[in-house]
Amino acid sequence: MNIGQVSKATGVSLRMIRHYEGIGLMPSPDRRDNGYRDYPPRSIERLRFIANARDLGFSVDEISALLSLWDDRERASSEVKAIALGHAEDLARKSAALEAMRRTLLDLAEGCSGDARPDCPILAGLAETRQRPARELTAAKTKPRRVA
Amino acid sequence: MNIGQVSKATGVSLRMIRHYEGIGLMPSPDRRDNGYRDYPPRSIERLRFIANARDLGFSVDEISALLSLWDDRERASSEVKAIALGHAEDLARKSAALEAMRRTLLDLAEGCSGDARPDCPILAGLAETRQRPARELTAAKTKPRRVA
DNA sequence: ATGAACCCTGACATCATGTCAGGGTCAAGC
């Protein structure tokens, strides 16, 4: 199959199909004499897997892990479940963070008359002091980073 | 004030202070003879405003709008409130989207034994057909883009 | 006058994705 057909079959853009190949999520397909990528039917399944996982917000690293588990017929389902549940927690955390922002915002907005008068506690609140120190001031010797 | 002092006073990194200047959120400060940026005290307030707004997830465009309203003593508080509430809705939508992903994931995980056995509905679910068409297939004549 | 601490600019990297450019290839119809 040509890449265009694969794209239509999976709903993944040409760009991203090539991209996933570049970053190693998809194996490099054979090439025809003219240089065109020639995909086996299996590719479609794998691409769908990747696309679905992305739609669920999995990171590339997580997808990569899920794919190797998928390729491994013998792995314990507990491994898969652990990744899934871990990601679900991530999602919950992020969602909670957004909710917290929203609450703060609504609290600020509550005091705002929202009419033609100029005084507004929202702006006042935004201008208020903060003290979340800049990275540079704290990160000094803390983190080794670069693990992923 | 030198940029370093402003950074300490606001918790905004040097990098970002310069960046905000570059994208026009902060006015270019005067320069001393040696080329150092020389900030007036007002800058601190404005930077705090920007940083707080960012912490609340406002986009640069929104912040920019809020800043001009802030600069305008006469504007109606309703304008500010509209931006704030609009953003709060954005946050709600995003949060809901994350929650939806989480639910889907938990639904999938529910059927997974999570033990040593290899069969796993999570992987099966991820491999399932999808049909969210790629951008390229739909976007054809839809969007004029490039407004911001 | 030497070194630490500070400042400057510019460039590169991240991540997923789009888009554009410049150039081959293939198939169908004349």
Add this chain to the structure above:
DNA sequence: GCTTGACCCTGACATGATGTCAGGGTTCAT
């Protein structure tokens, strides 16, 4: 055989917020 349109290839640039590194001045306290 030649043209045309659809398809493919690679490579590069852009986005947004932020970090980091490099290479090079400045200031100030010892």
